[in-house]
Each structure stands twice: as structure tokens, then as C-alpha cells.
Amino acid sequence: MARNGSAPTVTHMHDLAHAAGVSPATVSRVFNPATVHLVKAATRQRVVRLAQELGYTPNRSASALSSGITRSIALVFPHTTHFTESTFDVNVLTHTVAALQPAGFDVKVHFLPPRPGRVDISQLAAHLAVDGLIFAGIPRAYQLTQLTMPQAPRVVMLSSYKLAHVAAVDADNKAAGKRAADYFIACGHTALGMLTGPADSQNAIDRTAGFRAAVRSANLPQRNRWFAPCDYGIDDGEAAARKLLGRTARPTALFCASDEIALGALRAIRALGLDCPDDVSLIGFDNAQATAHTTPPLTTFAQNFDVMVPAAIELLLAQLNGGGGCARHTFAAQLIERASVARRT
Numbered sequence: 001m002a003r004n005g006s007a008p009t010v011t012h013m014h015d016l017a018h019a020a021g022v023s024p025a026t027v028s029r030v031f032n033p034a035t036v037h038l039v040k041a042a043t044r045q046r047v048v049r050l051a052q053e054l055g056y057t058p059n060r061s062a063s064a065l066s067s068g069i070t071r072s073i074a075l076v077f078p079h080t081t082h083f084t085e086s087t088f089d090v091n092v093l094t095h096t097v098a099a100l101q102p103a104g105f106d107v108k109v110h111f112l113p114p115r116p117g118r119v120d121i122s123q124l125a126a127h128l129a130v131d132g133l134i135f136a137g138i139p140r141a142y143q144l145t146q147l148t149m150p151q152a153p154r155v156v157m158l159s160s161y162k163l164a165h166v167a168a169v170d171a172d173n174k175a176a177g178k179r180a181a182d183y184f185i186a187c188g189h190t191a192l193g194m195l196t197g198p199a200d201s202q203n204a205i206d207r208t209a210g211f212r213a214a215v216r217s218a219n220l221p222q223r224n225r226w227f228a229p230c231d232y233g234i235d236d237g238e239a240a241a242r243k244l245l246g247r248t249a250r251p252t253a254l255f256c257a258s259d260e261i262a263l264g265a266l267r268a269i270r271a272l273g274l275d276c277p278d279d280v281s282l283i284g285f286d287n288a289q290a291t292a293h294t295t296p297p298l299t300t301f302a303q304n305f306d307v308m309v310p311a312a313i314e315l316l317l318a319q320l321n322g323g324g325g326c327a328r329h330t331f332a333a334q335l336i337e338r339a340s341v342a343r344r345t
Helices: 012-020 024-031 041-054 060-067 087-103 121-128 172-188 202-217 232-244 259-271 305-319
Strands: 072-077 104-112 132-136 154-158 167-170 194-199 227-229 253-256 282-283 300-301 328-331 334-336
Touching: 012 024, 012 041, 024 041, 072 087, 087 104, 087 132, 087 282, 087 305, 087 334, 104 121, 121 132, 132 253, 132 305, 154 305, 154 334, 167 305, 172 194, 172 202, 172 253, 172 282, 172 300, 172 334, 194 232, 194 259, 194 282, 202 227, 227 232, 232 259, 253 259, 259 334
Parallel strands: 072 104, 072 132, 132 154, 154 167, 167 328, 194 227, 194 253, 253 282
Antiparallel strands: 300 334
8 A cells, every 4th residue: 555655554563663774672662652762862753754654653552552551641630510611621621632642642531530539549540541640620629549659650730739749730829819819909909808719629729828818918807708618610609709799798809719700700790789890899710711701801810721731741741751750830820900800099
């Protein structure tokens, strides 16, 4: 069979090795993420170029059986009923697939059980038949078993709670919470509240801690009833905001731990006959596409998924290649100023 009218298609590793002038073992190393670093760059490039020209595709099933390497990564999310609402979940998924597929990796998406409990990482990796796992947005209620075995799967925590000796990538959530409070205060607000998100979400905990710290530093009162937990969902945000804002004494500025919560809060403000931003100003988190098109457009924080997700993948691939360790990277979230925060005198 000819390919584009020229060279015949190569289906066997030995044929590609012969064409490239290397041993079959070298070809095997090139297409194995755990050993590709052992091959000189020039040789690796020649093998890959010839594989593309000759239409060679590694037999993943055979390779997995012989080497234990599947070239598959699992992207693990907590159980949620709000996946399609979540800007975070959708962004992490799309950026992960975009980064890993060109590198020849399959991406498996897995949701943890609805009832949180202990999760054995090695058993999960074996069950999913993957080389490594990226845990995204995992709350503390899921007790992930530590990695101590020499052949334990490679793991990165992305915007999740931290495990000792495990690589992690996250936004600087405390700094974002502080920035939200400082922005409200700079706009003249002195009555600040927050819809804090789930009580076991490390992201929400850190955003709340930063927000509260800034309120304390400004010597403003912190009324506990103005800090309300809720799930990451539009309906959850609306219900929490209705309860919080339905009181006579209410905050004039409300920071929401996610944009979904903020969208629900915006619905609650209207249902209560109030105005945003004049009666209640809002700041969200995640820069969901919808936030630029609400009335008013929502001020929010943008996480740099273009950097965070590739950073997590780089750490994971480094581990697969025998390095990586437990490095941790934190990235600033950017405040996107729109029209949902009023300036008060």
C-alpha cells in the first residue's frame, strides 16, 4: 500500500527501525513516555519524522501489555451535578485534551463517587488503566491515600487540596480573596459579605481566608451572617443570596467564590427587588463566558488556564520520564473589572 503515492505504509516496529537505521529497542523507547528521554534528540526526531512519513502508528495495546505503559492519563473530578455549568471544569477538560492529544496521550475523564470517602490512588489508576492522574478541584471530603509505593502512579493535584510530597498547581486564591475585598473597599464599600462556596473546598477556603484577612486589615466589621457557604451552582448561589440579602441589614458588596454562585446571586438580587450594582455590588470568580453578557456585566477573576493546565501536564510528564518530584506552582488570578461594582461616596 502506498501513502500519498510515495512510500509504503509501515505497520511493524522492526520496519520503522530498519528505515531509521536504529534498533527496534530504540523505536520502542521513542514511543514510551517513560524512556523517550533516553534517546538522543536527533535520533528521536528522525524516528518520529519517519513514523509520520511512513504512516507508522505504535500498537498501544501490545506496548501496554509488554511495558505496562498505556499512554493514557486520567483527569479526575469530584462528583458534581454542575459540570456543564462549571467554567473551571470545562476549561480544565478542554485545555488538558488540547495539550495531551498532540503528544499521543489519551485522556480519560473520571468522576469520583457521589458519597465522598477514602480513595486509593493506586487502585484507581489500575482500574482506569492509566499511567498518571490529574486530580482537578478535589475537596477535602475525598481522602486520597498517600503515594508511598515505588511503582505508584504519577499524580498532580490541580486546584485541589494539597497532599504532602505530591506535585500541585493552583491559583493564588488567598491573594484573589484579598484583592476582591481591597477592590470593594477602594470603591467605598464598608459592608462586605461573601458567598463562600463549599465548606470542604480548599479553593473556597483560601478565597474566604484572603477576603476576611483584608476586611480585618481595613478595620471593618465582619458579620458572620454575611458569610454564607453554598455549593458551586447557580441555584445554590441564588438560594444562599436570597437568605443573606433578604435581611434588613445586608452587605452592599458581595464576593462570590465562583461565577456560577455569582450568577445565582444576581438572580436573587432581582427577585428581591434590588439593583446590582447600586444596592448590592458583585464580584465572581473564574471569568465564565456568560459573565461578560449579564446585566450588568460581572466583575470577576480569571484563572490563567492557558498556563496552569500545561504546567500540571508538564509536571506529570516529567514524573513519567523519571523526574518532576513534588514541585508546586501557584499562579495569580487576574481581576476583570466590569460594571457590577458601584463606586460609593
